[in-house]
Amino acid sequence: MSPLKSPREAPGEIASVLVEALPYIRRFSGRIVVVKYGGNALAGAGGDESAALAAFAEDVVLLRTVGMLPVIVHGGGPQIGEMLSRLGVTSTFVDGLRVTDAATLEIARMVLLGKVNSDLVAAINVHGPLAVGLSGADAKLITAAATHPELGFVGSVQAVDTTIVRQLCDQGLIPVVATIGADASGQQYNINADTVAGALAAALEAEKLIMLTDVAGLRSRPDDPDSTVSQVTVAELEGFVASGAVVGGMMPKVEACIHAVRGGTKAAHLLDGRVPHAVLVELFTDGGIGTMVQP
Numbered sequence: 001m002s003p004l005k006s007p008r009e010a011p012g013e014i015a016s017v018l019v020e021a022l023p024y025i026r027r028f029s030g031r032i033v034v035v036k037y038g039g040n041a042l043a044g045a046g047g048d049e050s051a052a053l054a055a056f057a058e059d060v061v062l063l064r065t066v067g068m069l070p071v072i073v074h075g076g077g078p079q080i081g082e083m084l085s086r087l088g089v090t091s092t093f094v095d096g097l098r099v100t101d102a103a104t105l106e107i108a109r110m111v112l113l114g115k116v117n118s119d120l121v122a123a124i125n126v127h128g129p130l131a132v133g134l135s136g137a138d139a140k141l142i143t144a145a146a147t148h149p150e151l152g153f154v155g156s157v158q159a160v161d162t163t164i165v166r167q168l169c170d171q172g173l174i175p176v177v178a179t180i181g182a183d184a185s186g187q188q189y190n191i192n193a194d195t196v197a198g199a200l201a202a203a204l205e206a207e208k209l210i211m212l213t214d215v216a217g218l219r220s221r222p223d224d225p226d227s228t229v230s231q232v233t234v235a236e237l238e239g240f241v242a243s244g245a246v247v248g249g250m251m252p253k254v255e256a257c258i259h260a261v262r263g264g265t266k267a268a269h270l271l272d273g274r275v276p277h278a279v280l281v282e283l284f285t286d287g288g289i290g291t292m293v294q295p
Contacts, residue, residue, distance in 0.1 A: 029067030031207035036197035057123035075193030139164035144181030155189025198256025202263025212273030217291035
């Protein structure tokens with residue numbers, strides 16, 4: 001979506017955008033929207049991380065201002081990888097997944113909680129006292145378990161307790177969730193952010209799950225950018241998975257969308273988070289820009 005002209009130059013264009021958005025604002029007011037903001041989206045279309053973060057924060061604050069209840073789930077894989085390299089920590093991978101020993105987990109927690117989470121909270125709070133940072137280990141939000149012994153402290157979601165998130169939303173605040181979970185003994189695990197977003201959206205029975213990634217949406221043919229699908233049902237999406245059309249990093253995102261919609265989320269969306277204000281364009285315009293997954 002190109003930047004709008006000033007009202008003096010294009011009043012009709014400004015008015016048409018607002019009129020188009022109005023029915024969507026009314027429909028979604030008071031509804032929970034879970035937004036997964038990925039580490040790759042942090043770089044932005046032009047590689048300016050601070051500008052991308054500021055634009056995303058504006059979108060989130062606007063959602064809250066018009067009555068929606070945004071819940072942010074973030075990852076930080078690229079940032080964790082960068083920090084590991086800076087500290088000279090060599091990573092071992094099993095089937096493409098990073099083995100997370102105790103030292104790696106500590107670095108992941110440091111990056112997710114001390115850097116990415118705090119940056120997101122700060123960017124949102126530029127616009128007012130709105131955002132609260134927390135992790136899945138807080139208030140037993142995410143109960144986790146080890147995914148596989150070979151992977152160390154890489155976790156999977158066992159249960160979701162939405163109490164703390166609902167309380168924050170009821171107070172008009174915006175929860176910003178880092179994807180660290182804990183088991184009954186208090187042992188913490190790093191969990192895939194797509195997985196957490198899908199599980200949280202299902203548990204909240206959210207109106208929307210929005211997955212921000214670094215491609216324009218789901219492709220029916222992975223190598224063909226022109227094959228992006230605008231709308232798909234869960235059954236059709238499962239067919240894409242079975243046919244091998246869903247590959248690589250898109251797989252956990254698609255699985256999260258399926259889990260969320262099967263669990264009660266009204267719709268899930270796969271968007272290119274590098275596009276400025278992608279969330280607003282998808283939610284508040286007739287055309288949208290990504291792939292929408294429905295029951």
